[in-house]
Amino acid sequence: MKKIVILGGLGYLGTELCRVYSGESWRNKIIALDSRFISERVSQLKDWNIEFFQGHILDKSFLDNHLSDADVLHHLAGVTDVAYVKTDTKYELDERIRKIAIDGTNNVLKSIAKKCKIIFPSTHVVFEGFEYAKKNIKEQETPKPVLMYAKSKVQNEIDIRNSKNNYVILRLGSVYGYSLDTMRINIMPNLFSKITSQNGTIKLFSGGKQLKSLVNLIDVARCMKIVEENENINKETFHLVNEQTTVREVAEICKKINPKVNLEVTDDEAPNMGYTLSNKKLLKTGFKFLYNIKDSIKQMVDQWSFKENKNNLEEIFGGTNEFIDKRGKISNYELPEPVNLIGYIESKKGTVRANHFHPIQEQKCLLIKGQFISIYKDLINEKSHRITHIVNEGDLIVTKPNVAHAMVFTKDSIFLNLVRGEREHKNYGITHTLPYNLVDSKDRDNLLYFYKFDCRCCGNINLKRVISLGFQPLANNLTNSRKDYVEKFPLEMNYCENCHNAQLSISVDSKKMFKNYIYLSSTSTIFRKHFEDAAKKYIKKFKLNNKSYIIDIGSNDGIGLIPFKNSGIKRLLGVEPAKNLSKIAIKKDIKTFNGFLNKKNLKKIRKNADLILASNVFAHANDLKSVAECMIELLSKKGTIIIEVQYLLNTLKDLTFDNIYHEHYNYWSLTSLLYFFSKLKATIVNAEKINTHGGSIRIYIKKGKKNKINKNVKKLLYEEEKFGIKKFKTYKAFAERIFQIKKNVTKNIKKLKNEHSNIIGYGAPAKATTALNFFNINNEIDLIIEDNQLKHGKFVPGVNIPIISKKKLKYKNIPVLVLAWNFFEDIKKNNTQISNNFINIKSLEKEKY
Ligand SMILES: [Zn+2]
Numbered sequence: 001m002k003k004i005v006i007l008g009g010l011g012y013l014g015t016e017l018c019r020v021y022s023g024e025s026w027r028n029k030i031i032a033l034d035s036r037f038i039s040e041r042v043s044q045l046k047d048w049n050i051e052f053f054q055g056h057i058l059d060k061s062f063l064d065n066h067l068s069d070a071d072v073l074h075h076l077a078g079v080t081d082v083a084y085v086k087t088d089t090k091y092e093l094d095e096r097i098r099k100i101a102i103d104g105t106n107n108v109l110k111s112i113a114k115k116c117k118i119i120f121p122s123t124h125v126v127f128e129g130f131e132y133a134k135k136n137i138k139e140q141e142t143p144k145p146v147l148m149y150a151k152s153k154v155q156n157e158i159d160i161r162n163s164k165n166n167y168v169i170l171r172l173g174s175v176y177g178y179s180l181d182t183m184r185i186n187i188m189p190n191l192f193s194k195i196t197s198q199n200g201t202i203k204l205f206s207g208g209k210q211l212k213s214l215v216n217l218i219d220v221a222r223c224m225k226i227v228e229e230n231e232n233i234n235k236e237t238f239h240l241v242n243e244q245t246t247v248r249e250v251a252e253i254c255k256k257i258n259p260k261v262n263l264e265v266t267d268d269e270a271p272n273m274g275y276t277l278s279n280k281k282l283l284k285t286g287f288k289f290l291y292n293i294k295d296s297i298k299q300m301v302d303q304w305s306f307k308e309n310k311n312n313l314e315e316i317f318g319g320t321n322e323f324i325d326k327r328g329k330i331s332n333y334e335l336p337e338p339v340n341l342i343g344y345i346e347s348k349k350g351t352v353r354a355n356h357f358h359p360i361q362e363q364k365c366l367l368i369k370g371q372f373i374s375i376y377k378d379l380i381n382e383k384s385h386r387i388t389h390i391v392n393e394g395d396l397i398v399t400k401p402n403v404a405h406a407m408v409f410t411k412d413s414i415f416l417n418l419v420r421g422e423r424e425h426k427n428y429g430i431t432h433t434l435p436y437n438l439v440d441s442k443d444r445d446n447l448l449y450f451y452k453f454d455c456r457c458c459g460n461i462n463l464k465r466v467i468s469l470g471f472q473p474l475a476n477n478l479t480n481s482r483k484d485y486v487e488k489f490p491l492e493m494n495y496c497e498n499c500h501n502a503q504l505s506i507s508v509d510s511k512k513m514f515k516n517y518i519y520l521s522s523t524s525t526i527f528r529k530h531f532e533d534a535a536k537k538y539i540k541k542f543k544l545n546n547k548s549y550i551i552d553i554g555s556n557d558g559i560g561l562i563p564f565k566n567s568g569i570k571r572l573l574g575v576e577p578a579k580n581l582s583k584i585a586i587k588k589d590i591k592t593f594n595g596f597l598n599k600k601n602l603k604k605i606r607k608n609a610d611l612i613l614a615s616n617v618f619a620h621a622n623d624l625k626s627v628a629e630c631m632i633e634l635l636s637k638k639g640t641i642i643i644e645v646q647y648l649l650n651t652l653k654d655l656t657f658d659n660i661y662h663e664h665y666n667y668w669s670l671t672s673l674l675y676f677f678s679k680l681k682a683t684i685v686n687a688e689k690i691n692t693h694g695g696s697i698r699i700y701i702k703k704g705k706k707n708k709i710n711k712n713v714k715k716l717l718y719e720e721e722k723f724g725i726k727k728f729k730t731y732k733a734f735a736e737r738i739f740q741i742k743k744n745v746t747k748n749i750k751k752l753k754n755e756h757s758n759i760i761g762y763g764a765p766a767k768a769t770t771a772l773n774f775f776n777i778n779n780e781i782d783l784i785i786e787d788n789q790l791k792h793g794k795f796v797p798g799v800n801i802p803i804i805s806k807k808k809l810k811y812k813n814i815p816v817l818v819l820a821w822n823f824f825e826d827i828k829k830n831n832t833q834i835s836n837n838f839i840n841i842k843s844l845e846k847e848k849y
Pocket residue numbers: 455456457458459460496497498499500501
């Protein structure tokens with residue numbers, strides 16, 4: 001066992017050297033000495049099993065105590081370890097340098113035994129006296145020191161060579177690299193990196209032509225250890241430099257990393273034009289440099305630059321570099337930072353952990369067994385939302401500091417918590433971890449009950465997250481008072497790469513949403529017209545007569561069947577789960593079955609329909625397969641099912657993210673519909689685009705697999721494919737643009753509010769709940785006018801904006817923000833008596849409205 005002493009072990013280089021030796025401390029005795037006491041670094045040394053003693057190089061008995069039995073001495077003590085005293089005159093400072101460097105080194109040489117090998121970092125500055133730009137200076141060149149620092153280093157070299165000890169002198173180039181040591185911030189590459197991180201100005205004296213030999217801090221520490229260990233390297237001097245460059249070249253690297261940084265060239269005289277050292281002798285020993293200036297500057301700029309916490313607040317990684325054979329699998333996880341503690345944590349199914357944040361530490365958890373739902377929220381951005389995602393076995397999840405997080409375990413689980421820093425149980429809630437109530441017991445129950453782990457369409461469990469709009473209230477569950485408790489559920493869209501179905505991450509119980517439904521289709525003249533036209537078209541196309549039997553699934557207040565009734569067709573049946581809507585339809589003399597379409601209710605409904613309509617319900621069904629099978633079963637042999645559903649292609653193209661709400665479990669394209677029906681005993685025979693709900697698709701379905709297919713199907717499929725409906729990057733691009741929209745709206749509504757003290761909204765459809773909650777607009781809008789009387793006197797959930805009837809409006813001629821944007825022109829035309837200033841909410845989504 002060797003005794004290795006690092007003198008100056010708390011300094012810039014000393015800290016790095018201790019780190020390099022930290023892996024050695026089990027077989028060699030490592031001791032660090034320093035005149036300072038820096039608490040954080042001393043405890044770090046303890047963690048590395050390195051003993052520390054504080055004492056001064058001019059204290060001979062201190063040196064005798066620790067050096068006399070040393071086998072190796074890394075002598076890093078020098079003037080940079082002495083606090084600079086401002087009142088020092090130049091003479092006093094020189095004296096201090098001289099004393100510590102020369103007297104100190106002589107003290108050291110006296111204290112060590114003859115067997116002790118000295119590793120001494122000298123400096124390239126010993127050649128500072130050269131008046132011209134000399135290149136590739138070799139070790140045997142005679143030094144030409146000018147200032148006291150260089151003079152003392154030259155004297156040290158002489159004294160060490162004259163001792164009887166083995167030694168290696170390493171003349172270092174400019175040492176650079178990231179460290180916590182603020183004293184070394186003024187080294188040129190470090191200083192330039194700092195300026196770069198602050199978008200500042202880099203000044204280049206004499207055009208930055210001075211030559212520099214550079215070497216990275218870690219390479220210096222590595223080299224010191226390697227020459228120490230190599231018994232064949234004795235009584236030698238090496239130039240330890242890597243890259244040779246001009247100051248300007250370093251500045252240009254900075255400019256490339258951050259174009260905002262300024263380079264200012266001045267004509268000031270530089271003290272000399274610099275010089276470079278040759279590293280040939282060192283390279284001959286086999287030493288290899290691992291770090292270069294470009295990557296190091298990048299790293300430093302990165303460490304110091306402000307970065308907005310964007311989408312990477314919490315990330316999930318799988319293992320990489322998998323190696324699989326008969327014995328099993330090996331995979332690697334590369335951590336973003338070293339760890340010093342591993343917590344082993346078991347959690348029972350149905351329990352919650354975390355509900356806290358770490359002000360400084362990054363959290364890294366590797367799930368060994370089980371599954372949990374992770375919920376997180378950025379605490380720095382007040383308009384941020386809670387976001388969820390699933391963590392499966394083998395996933396590593398990394399959460400940034402100041403991100404509140406919680407884990408809801410869906411299975412009995414085991415995870416490892418990989419920590420850098422302390423995680424004392426007694427400090428929970430005090431230092432490393434602070435409580436934050438992100439998920440309460442109600443949220444937990446909802447998540448456990450409603451979360452979807454697989455694709456509704458094909459069962460694939462590897463769904464990809466498209467966008468999270470945060471936890472949101474159910475869009476149509478308007479509240480009766482501001483004080484009403486509002487349940488919120490994640491509103492997040494996932495994409496299935498297998499069948500291309502886009503869908504929500506959860507399925508809120510349909511009974512919660514559809515029991516007392518307030519969406520009245522007949523309120524809208526546009527919808528009435530739409531269904532009248534559709535009925536006319538179907539009567540003609542399918543030659544319907546008074547013997548025909550027509551079923552409308554999700555028949556609402558009867559809007560879709562009334563045109564058929566008016567044409568004399570009597571065998572009509574509505575199927576509607578909302579009790580209040582069924583009653584309204586029955587009053588209008590439309591026979592209506594009040595209930596869901598499912599296997600249990602199927603026997604209560606007469607079969608052999610010639611036409612089955614399902615408008616805007618297919619997105620609403622969680623148990624899709626069952627609904628589709630029931631429809632097929634109700635259909636006559638030659639009958640047709642016609643489904644109208646919001647069209648994903650429009651949502652993605654037109655950025656109508658407000659089509660996303662909990663009632664819409666699925667977001668269909670023809671591509672995914674085709675996949676879905678290919679598994680059933682039916683065929684999609686035709687498809688067409690229609691313009692309801694900001695863009696919908698209408699498909700025609702016949703029983704069996706042997707049907708003639710209209711060429712429209714192929715045409716539309718091609719259009720979808722061309723748009724990128726089968727590529728995940730299309731969905732990611734959509735999400736990015738939606739977040740840009742949020743930024744724009746937030747900015748624009750602020751501006752609008754500054755110009756007008758009152759703003760009112762028009763229309764409170766479900767899409768308005770989504771948009772207002774996503775944008776976090778609440779007191780910016782005073783109230784909302786709505787034509788549907790079922791909504792009067794209620795509040796938009798989550799943002800608590802009151803909804804009133806037009807008659808009760810007291811304001812005149814103030815801005816009206818039209819939230820029901822798909823009816824903008826109608827609303828503007830029909831309400832000239834309220835205001836002359838109508839603004840479409842969609843126009844606020846642009847950068848400038
Ligand atoms: Zn799928």
